Amino acid sequence: MRRLMIADDSDVVRKVGMRILSGMGFLVSDAANGLEALARCEAELADILIVDAGMDGALDLIANIRRLPNGKSVRIYYCVIEADLKKMMMGKRAGADDFLLKPFDRKILENVFSGLALAA
Structure with a gap:
């Protein structure tokens, strides 16, 4: 099972994302800010990380990861x-691999992440 972390300052976004993605077979964790996300990744690195561009320290988090x-x-x-x-170029320069548009729903997350939950 692949580990996925959602780093977003919105409780609602994290809860919805966690429910959908855990149902797809991911082992999902979350963080409300960049420092919390970095500390959790230092303890156990996620395979996939979703970082909200509007969160304080988002670009620093990506670079630090x-x-x-x-x-x-x-x-x-x-x-x-x-x-x-x-904003997308700033994310790319910091080290982001790809982009995800908000607000996302089950269909969007399934399109982007289907097949990745069990992939090694």
Whole structure:
């Protein structure tokens, strides 16, 4: 089972995402801010990380994850509210692999993450 972390300052987004993604077979954890997410990843690195672009310290979190041992192997999704090219490029420069548009729902998460839960 692959580990996935949702780092978002919204309780609702984290709860909804956790419910959907755990139902898809992920071992899901969450963090309400960048420092909490980094501390949890230092203890046990997630395979996949969803980082909310609106969260304080989001870009620092991505860069710090990349600096961890095996941090380059984490698949990082930078979660943006709209397709803002400037914000997306900042995420890419920090080390994000891909993007996820908010608000997301079950269909979007299944399209993006189906097949990844059990993949090694």
